[in-house]
Structure formats: C-alpha cells, structure tokens
Amino acid sequence: MNYKETIRLPRTGFSMKGNLVRKEPEILEKWEKEDLYGKIREARGGAPRFILHDGPPYANGHVHIGTALNKILKDFIVKSHTMMGFDSPFVPGWDCHGMPIEHRVMSDQKETGKRLGRKEIRARCREYAARFVNVQRKEFRRLGVFGEWDRPYLTMNNDYESGIVDAFGKLVAGGYVYQGLRPIHWCMKCGTALAEAEVEYADHTSPSIYVAFRQHEPGDWKDRGIPEGVEVVIWTTTPWTLPANVAVALHPQEKYVLVASGDRTFMVAEKRVSAFMEETGLEGDVQGSPIFSGADLEGLFLEHPLLRDKTSMMIVAEHVTMDDGTGCVHTAPGHGAEDFVVGGVYGLPVFSPVDEEGRFTAEAGDYAGLHVFEANKAIVADLKKSGGLLNSSGIVHSYPHCWRCKSPLIFRATRQFFLGLSRKNLKARVLNMVDDIKWHPGWGYERMKNMMAVRPDWCLSRQRAWGVALPVFTCGECGEPVMDVRVISSVVELVRENGSDAWFEKTPEELFALTGRKPECPSCGSGNLDRVDDILDVWFDSSLSHYNVLRDEYGLERPASVYLEATDQHRGWFGVSLITSEALDLGKPVEHVITHGLVQDMNGRKMSKSLGNVISPLEIIDRQGADILRLWFAGVDYTADFRADLSQLDDAREAYRKLRNTLRFMLGNITYLEDFNFDPASLKGFDRYAYLRFRKLMSFCLEEYRAFQFHRVYREIRNFAVIDLSGQFLDIRKDRLYCGDADSPEVLSTRNLMTWMLKNFIMLLAPLIPFTAEEAWAELPEVIKEGCESVHLALYPRIKDFTEAESAELRSWEPYMEVRRIVMKELEAKRASGEIGGGLDASVALEVPEDMVPSANGEDWADFLIVSGVETVAGEDLSVTVVKARGSKCERCWKILPEVGRLEPADVCSRCAGVLRKMSEGGDE
C-alpha cells in the first residue's frame, strides 16, 4: 500500500528557483509603497543612535562595481545595526561639483562649436549632475540599499552651498586662509588655468641647453673641499624659466664628480658625465677625486646666470633622476610642480615674472615685455655672451598642450587661496584627532598619521566654473586679497536663497552693500576691488559634509558613528573631513573609520573600459539579481583589495541556492505548525545539539555584525546551512517530521525548535540578502512574526552566553559525532561493495565505551545514524560493524525492521502502525 498520503511532506509556496530578476523589483515596489523605511525609522525612534555617514560618490556615470561594493557594505552595517536595535538612519549623498562634470559639459560644447558663458556652463553642469544623481539613486535602490532616497544631500543644493560659504567664512575669521603663489598649467592663448584633465600631451620642439653656474662666495665652497672656480652644470628645455631660477637641486645620495675641460672645471653627476660630454661636445678629463654626494653640497650658493643681483641655492631633492640632464636640476618654484614642492621645503621664493598672456613682467628686468617663447632666443644669446652656455640644440619631446586650442602650455605661478595647516597648530591638532578615532583595520591609523604629517597647505581655489564661488576680492590698486567676514556672512544668506550663482551676478559694490558698507581695501584703503571668480576645490565641498549634513535637518547629529570608504580616501575624504572639522573647532566628525580595498580584476589590475575587464554590477543584477551580487560581496574580506572574477559569481550563486533550499525545506515543514511554543529546556537528544549549535551561530554572527566582519558571518551561516542543518539536523529529523506521531512531544518540540531556528536564520540573512529574507519572512506563520510585517523591522533576540554546563554539553557530543563519521565511512564501504544502497538498508553493531551504550547522548542511535537498527555493546576499543538490516521494509517510513509483517497492517512497523491507528481514530490529517 502507498502511505504517501499519511506522511507530512514539506509544503510551501516558497519556490525552489529564486527568480530574483522578476521578484526583487516587486518586493522593492512593495517596500516603497508601504514606506518600509519610514516604518523602520518610526519603530526605532528613541533607540540608541548609530549613524553611518555616507561619503558622497561623484554624480557622474552609472554605478560601477566599486561604488556598488561601497554602498552594499554600508547597507550591511545599517541593516544589521537596525536589527540589533539601533536607530540607524542613512542619508545618502552626492558630490556634484567639479572638473569631471565641467569637462564633460565643455567637451560637448566643443563639439557644437559654441562658446558658452559661465552662467550657461554652470546651468548645464547642474543639469548633468542632477541627471546622474537620479540614475545612480535608482541603481542604488535596486541594490536593496535602504535610506532617505527622497531626501539625499547634494553638494550643489543651496543649503549645502550656503553651508560651505559659512564654513569658509569661519575659517577666514579663524585666520586659516591666506593668499599665496602656486604654479599651475596655464594656457597663454586662452588666458586660463587648466586642470590636469584638460591637459593633452603632444610632441613639441623645445630648446635644449646646458648652462654652467658659477660659485657664489667661493670660500664657503672651499670649506667643503670644492676647489675654487668649479661650475655646476644644469640642463633645461625651458630657457625662459631661468630668470625665475632660485635653486639647483641635486640628488642627496648620488655621486657628483668634477670634469676638467680646458681651463674650466664642471660638476655633474657621475652617472651623467658621458652623456653630458657627448651632447655638449666638450672634451676633458673626469677627475677621480674629489667626489661628492648631493647632500655634501646642500646649502651652498651659486651666482645667478642671468640676473646679477641674485643667487641660486644648492638643494637636494628625491625627484632628481639620472635619466637625463646632468643630475643637477634647474629649480624655479614659480614654474614647476616639483620645484614648488621642494621650494616649500627650503622656504624658497615663488618667483614667476610672467603675465596672463605669457609676457615677462617688469620683474624680469631686461626681458620685460617679451613673450616667454621669444625670450628663449634672447636668453640663450645672453648666456652665450656671458660664457654660461655650454651647448644649445633642440629636442622633440612630449609636452603639455591645451585641450581646447592645442597650443603649448606653460607652468605659471598664480595667486591662489590656501588653508594653512600650520596656522594655529592646525596640523598638530588634526594629528591628535587621529588618535581619538578608531580605525578599521588598525593600520588605517598609521596611514592617516603619516599622510597627514606630510600634507602640504591645502590650495582651496580653482580657476574653474562649476563649483561654489570663493567669496573674496582682490584690491585693484595694491593687489592684496580682501576677505571680508561680514560680506561672507551676507553671502551665506544670499547663497541659501539663490545658490552660488548669485555671487557671479553681483558687483563688489552690491556685495558690500549687503552689509551696508562700501568696498574698501583694508591694506591701502582703495575702494576699487575686484571680485575673485575662482571656485572652491571640490574636496572642500565634500570635506564639509559633517558640517552640513550631520545635523537636525537631516535627522542626524555629530559625531557620526562610522565612515566607510575605500582606502584611497585616507588622503581624500577622510583626511579633508578631519581638517575642516578641527579647523572649525567641532571636534571629531566620526568615531569609527572603516576602509575597504579597491576592486580589481583577476590579475590585480584596475578595471577599465580600454582593458575590457570591467564587471558591471548592473549586468549582474539584470541577469542574476541583487541578492546574488550582495552575497558575493558578503563573502569577501573587504579589508584587502578585491580581485573580482565572474567565476566567483558561480560560487555566490551556489551558496544562494543552498541557503534558499534550506529555507524552503524548513518552511515546507513548519506548514504543520499549530502553536508556536518553543521551550529549549524540553528539547531532547539531538535537538539539544542543534539548539546549542544554533545559539552559538547566533552569538557568533551578532558579534561579527557588530565588528563589521560580514565575510565571517557569511562563512558561518553558509557552513551552518550546509553541515548542521542540511547534512545533520534536517536529515536526521526528516523521519520524525514526516512520519512521527503528530501530537507526540518529540514531534512538537522538534518542530518548534526548527521554527525558532528558521525565524532567526532568516533574520541573520536579512542584512545580506534582504529580498530573499523578506520573501521567506512572508511565508512564516503570523504567530511567530510577533507583529513584524517585514523582517527588516524585526529585532535580534538577546542570546545568552553559554553557561559552563552548556559548553560541556556541547562538547559531550564530540565522541558521538566521531562515531557517526566512522559509521558513514563503513556504510560507504558496504555501498561500494554492493551490499547496501541507502543507509536504511543497513543495521549497525557498535562496540563503544559503556556510557555510550544506552543511547547517543539521549538520542536514539538508529535515528542519529539514519540506519534501520543499531545494537550497542560495551567495549574497550571503538568498533563498527555494518550489516544488511534484517526484516522487512516498512512501507510508510522505509526502515527495515524485524517486526514488519507481524502487525496490522502487515506492511508497516510498530511506530507507523500506532500513528496510523491514531490518525484513523482522530480523523485528522
């Protein structure tokens, strides 16, 4: 007879196939329709706060794998902490200003051939940024990330811009802001500064000259053992920068030698001697001694080759190479980026006597009025006359050009506004703040300390259009900067009402009129002020998110609990945020800073379109679903760089399938649950083991969620599903759940235990795979959901630590599990020899220690081993004998037992006969 109808097979609407691509959008829609996020906020109102403050991604392009990883990790934290009982709001943000967007807009404009004004450019940039905020918002939501998507913070919003101006005013008032010179790429034809992204490199023919510098104060040189009359030789391709020369840089460790040629003696790097003599055509002898290192010469002075009243200092710098030139590098801080940096170290003046059109100013003496490239000839001629010129030729090399007009660029020092890190001991204060923040992983501390310590003053001004206007003036008479705190305060209001555009629409008179005054230069008293039309560095924008966003208006407060960004943000957002927070005297902006690695391809290379190795998260979502992507990310240790390969996605999918099937099986079995009444104390046998194991899993996972170690959560959950549930508990308990007496305490307590585990298991999964967890939650009977309509509203239970007795109890299972392993091997051996098929074909004879004879730690031995029968005897050594089970197969539970055939009905075992009898009496099922 077929007894299938008399057993409780799993039944559930939770399908085996995920169908995530179809289901996830439906769940998303439901969440939004029912305002789940709002309900979570409401439910956690008044709970302890846990604020993850979002570092703003750039509003350009689609979400790529790196931004997806970042937001998903953030979501893991927010969701897990929400379920741990914290009020954990998430306000996403976007960085909207800056070069990349302006560059895109300008490129589009270049194609149309139209030249746009600033107002138009800004409007188009705003439109562009807004478009991609919308694109990315939709994509982030689709990833299952919860947050205030309808009320994000945008750095281009009036409030935010206004806050930037406000903060800038406070920094001015605090004395942190100063004007100084700094060399930048400059297009003489367009008369504008260029950002790095606007520079194109192309071949260009430049002069190539070798110039000898004479000793200044030869006595000082002699004191260091250098003969009088030795000349130091430099090589340059920009003769016109020689008037701005203030130093000659040597490499500190490289060797420098003397070369006697005719009646002169030159000094060059040992490694460059032959190239130097070959190119200049000079003949001479390299002297074996003396030999100097660059460091030996530091601090000596040379005569300036062109300007009689100036000198040039001997300095050392690591950027000096032995690849070209003489190893002695002409240094003009006004005309080179590296020169500027090393000049800063020595406190050298930034001299740059060149105007916007590339003509020398009066400061250049005889060269005044000459265009710099024309001046090359005059300078070469003068050097020749003075004897300083050793050789002059030409060189074709890669040279920076303007992306717009294609003409060659120069480096030119311009007046810029800086945040002085040495003002009021700011850097030291920030370094102290670093001590006060917790860094995850711990080495983030060292990295931040080291980076902050060598950080130069922060150049805040940019000669661009798309950003927040720098609210300052310069005096038209004396040229001094005018940073008027009262005007800035008024501009704060102006910008709050009208955005930063308003600055550009008003004259200095109008701007001063906001304070009821007339323009006046505090230095010279002139009323003739020029509005500075620079914008602020975009890093300044994002650095102020703590100031603009961690406040009531967003339902947040400072300090935030956590910042979480990729490791490149140590110098970036983390660093600049600390600086402004300290400079504004606000204390630390955050308690914990977490960093994750960058996503690379399988070979550790950066993903880029040109390499064709890009993995798109959107494609994965479209084909597999967001939960698969999330599970993939959950499995990796994000503290290291993440080498992403599509093959790993197969593993994530496999893990998902296993988790899903395990959920499905349990859901299918609790269909028969009537009352949820879970009492751990009433559990018996193997149920106790499963219970203790699950408790251990829970406390482990909650601890790891607290420590932001998601890959450990993932590993434990996955192993638990594979080993403890699928391989052990569910396999062992299948017989009881299917065939046992429905009213028996064994069935009821096992079913309650399983229900309890299932509910908590879904909750553990919820932060990682929020869609699937929600889908499973919906299948749970109302009685056990305790009124939570969504799993994301549920709270993790408090899990008690193990008592000594419980630890001992769990340990007491080890020998039994060992017996089980050995029996499995024996069963396998019998299977291989064809004696048995399934485990129920077998009966096992065990020789075990005396205390193991009565039962498997309170569990029925046969059930524990999933065989038809077990006989135990006490023995010294463990021994396992597997034989074919004797008796007949019970047609209901499929065990082979001797009593089958002797009862009524004749084809079932005694347990099943009893159950059948009861069923027919009770009439149920």
Added chain:
RNA sequence: GGGCCUGUAGCUCAGUUGGUCAGAGCGCACGCCUGAUAAGCGUGAGGUCACUAGUUCAACUCUAGUCAGGCCCA
C-alpha cells in the same frame, strides 16, 4: 624612491600570544537516494602556507631581505 597594505588547496575564507593548525565550504572525482527532486546524502583526491636567509629545541605564525601586486605620494 617614500608611507601603508596584500600574497594559506582551482575559488572564497579559518588558522588567539610560535609547539596535534595545515583546516572549512564550494568546485572536482566516485558512489548512494528518488517522500527537500532542475533537490538531498556520503566517500575521496587536492597545499613544501609567494621566495630566501636568520632567531628558536620548535615558525604558516617572530626578524631581515627578495619577488609579485595594490593605494596614496614623490
């Protein structure tokens, strides 16, 4: 060149303060089951812990260096 980081089975990860720590899951191979079935169960084969040299009675675990790779600077 500097600061910081990474390198354990094909893949993703465990391996507290040096001594049964060379492990897990997946994948793979082989087999079983057919009442979780485009499921489920079992068994098995895979690593000289990037490399080299030290310290030590003992090193994946400590020290130094090398190689490969990453981020940020220069």
